[in-house]
Amino acid sequence: MASLERVTQELVAPPALPVHQQVYDGEPRVVQVRMVVNETETEVAPGVFAWAFTFNGSVPGPIIVVNEGDYVELTLVNSASNELPHNIDFHASIGALGGGELTNVAPGQEVVLRFRAVKPGVFVYHCAPGGTMVPWHVTHGMNGAIMVLPRDGLKDPAGNPLRYDRAYYIGEQDYYIPRDESGGFKRYDTAGASFADDLEAMAELTPTHIVFNGKTGALQGDGALTANVGEKVLIVHAQANRQSYPHLIGGHGDYVWERGGFNSPPEIDLETWVIAAGSAGASIHDLQQPGTYVYLSHNLIEAFIYDAKAILTVKGEWNNDLMEQLRPPGPIR
Secondary structure (H helix, E strand, O other): OOOOEEEEOOOOOOOOOOOOOOOOOOOOEEEEEEEEEEEEEEEEEOOEEEEEEEEOOEOOOOOEEEEOOOEEEEEEEEOOOOOOOEOOEEOOOOOHHHHHHHOOEOOOEEEEEEEEOOOOEEEEEEOOOOOOHHHHHHOOOOEEEEEEEOOOOEEOOOOOEEOOOEEEEEEEEEEOOOEOOOOOEOOOOOOOOOHHHHHHHHHOOOOOEEEEOOOOOOOOHHHOEEEEOOOEEEEEEEEOOOOEOEEEEOOOEEEEEOOOEOOOOOEEEEOOOOEOOOEEEEEEEEOOOOEEEEEEEOOHHHHHOOOOEEEEEEEOOOOOOOOOOOOOOOOOO
C-alpha cells in the first residue's frame, strides 16, 4: 500500500459529481474521502420538517467516484453535537455487512475504513446500525451512492467506448413523517424524539413524501438540471429503500445499466426502467432537441402528487425533422 499513489477526492453536494476520470489506465490509487455525519432539521416540503441524518449535510449523501481496482479510504466522522451512533454499509464493497460493523462511531468519534472497489458499477451506501435502526436511519436521508467506473471506461453493447459530456446524481428519498390527531405533520425538537412515532408511520409502508434530492422541488426551478443539444448526459439514480421507475419525458434511456453493473452491456433505447429497492442505476441520454424535459418516476402518482421529479432544461436549435407542429390549434375543420 505504501507504494500506491494517494489522492484526495473533494466530495460535492448532489446533483453534482466530483472531478473524476472516465478512463484510467494507471496503477490503482488510494482515493481518500472524508464524510461527516450531521443530524440536522430540514424542511422536506413547505412547512413540513423532519430531522435528516446526513452524510456531509445533504440528502442524499455525496456520490463517490473511483475507477475499478482503486482503494476507497473513508474517514467517517460522527459530529460531537449528534445524539445517535452511526455507521456505513457500502454495497460496492466485499466483506460482511459492507463495512458496517467496522465503522460504528459514537458522537464525537471518527473511524477510518479502506476497501477495494473491484466491481464496476453504481451502488448504494447507507447507514445500517442494526435492527429497526436501519430503516429509520435510511428513511431519514442517510444514504448515498458510489460509482466505480471500468478502467477502460463505459462501453456500448458492441464494446465501443461511451463517453458522457456531463453527469448528474439523483437520490430518491421516501419520508414517513408522523401526523398529529388533526392530520398535521408533527415537528420534533431533537433527532431522536420522533423514533416511536416514526416506527408507527413506517409500519404503514406508505410514504408521506417521495422526493428527489432531499426535498420537494430540489431539482426544479433554480435547481433544474441543464444541458445542451448534442450532449450525452449521464444520470445516476439511487433509491435505498423502494423501487423507482425512471422516465425522461421527450427522450429515452439511450444506454441504461438498469441494475447498475457496468460489466454487463447496457440496454438501449428504453422508455422506462426499474431501479430496484436498495440499488442504483445509470443511464446515458443523447439529447437531440432543446426544451424543458421532465425526468421522473413513472409511477405518475409519485411523480405528480408526491413530486418525485426533476426538470432538465436543454438549450440549442430545434430539429423539425424530429418533431414539427404542422398546424397550430384552431377551429375544427
